[in-house]
Amino acid sequence: MLDDLLHPAHHAGPAPRDEDPEPRTFTERAYRALRHDIVCGKLQPGQRLRVEHLKDDYDVGAGTLREALALLVSDALVTVESQRGYRVSAISLDDLRDLTDTRVRLETEALRQSIRLGDARWEASVRETFARLSEAEAAGLARDPELWETANRRFHEALIAGHASPWTRHLLDILYRHGERYRHVAIRLGATPGFDRDVHAEHEAIFNAALARQEARAALALEAHIRLTCDMLIRHASENRGRTSGAI
Secondary structure, three states, X not given: OHXXXXXXXXXXXXXXXXXXXXXXXXXXXHHHHHHHHHHHOOOOOOOEEOHHHHHHHOOOOHHHHXXXXXXXXXXXXXXXXXXXXXXXXXXXXXXHHHHHHHHHHHHHHHHHHHHHHOOHHHHHHHHHHHHXXXXXXXXXXXXXXXXXXXXXXXXXXXXXXXXXXXXXXXXXXXXXXXXXXXXXXXXXXXXXXXXXXXXXXXXXXXXXXXXXXXXXXXXXXXXXXXXXXXXXXXXXXXXXXXXXXXXX
């Protein structure tokens, strides 16, 4: 199963950066910290989230922690069962396929709309975020994955910022976090033999088509980019099924 690939805390990513404004409340601080640890795999899929233990780990009161967990339930990163408490949401190939298909539909249409409607400020934001992403990729993903993840998220957000739909942006933000969970699994797996990927070239193709206002080409490049993590994990599962206990 896919969740077998997630291992104890030493595989988790580094602590969150100050990429966003400082949390305004204890609830927001706990929410961000828990979300980070779920996305990076420190809190593993299916793991029981016991309030009496976590409140000490995250240095907040039980009430505050429950509020943070409720926010994570709304993000579908945590599930709650009557009389059984909270658990980290499970992951699976079926979930990854559904997540990928849904994100492709929403994000490619948002990109098309942004290309049609985006103004000079939109173009400038896309250029700026792509430049920062390129710097992070030139430095190497392995050197600072948290820096790359921040730059990657901001580039994807900039691409669709010309589409004036708060609901679309909200839903894509949730889907992006779930996609990030699976990217961390893919990173821990390493490159599958025969699976070559140039992430910078993928981003560059999207960037060039978007600024050239070639919406069909940009949408196709974005779809291929989003689907590659799913394709890599499916290939890994196929090649390892029955051979190792860690197969997806």
